[in-house]
Amino acid sequence: MTMKILFICSANVSRSRTAEELFMNKEELEVKSAGTRWTARKKVSEEMINWADKIFVMEQHHKDYIIKKKPEAEKKIIVLDIPDIYGRNDPLLIEALLDKLEKHLPVAHEIKAKNITKQDQ
DSSP: OOEEEEEEESSSSSHHHHHHHHHTTOTTEEEEEEESSTTOSSBOOHHHHHHOSEEEESSHHHHHHHHHHOGGGGGGEEEOOOOSOOOTTOHHHHHHHHHHHTTTOTHHHHHHHHHHHHHHO
8 A cells, every 4th residue: 555645844945855756756655745835836735735644844833834724634744853954955854854754664764775875886
């Protein structure tokens, strides 16, 4: 069974898009990303919230935003505590995402191992 994952940050430019791209080709996952700002590249909608089995948000205020929009979604939201200090695909952002997601998504361990192998070559 495919798990539906939604990654949320503020603008859907760096953090959530990087996370989506990391996991998008994994057979066991369907992934989307969005942002909470009205200027976000792709703004999170109630439809996206309903679609997701798990929602990974980068900061607490993203969780607060979703709960305000859809209170019953609280049980499927996980806060990663990744601050908005990285650019898209920044190696440090990728490392932080994989470290935080490893305990929630087993496939993160596999991606992390491949990234380490690439760096060693």
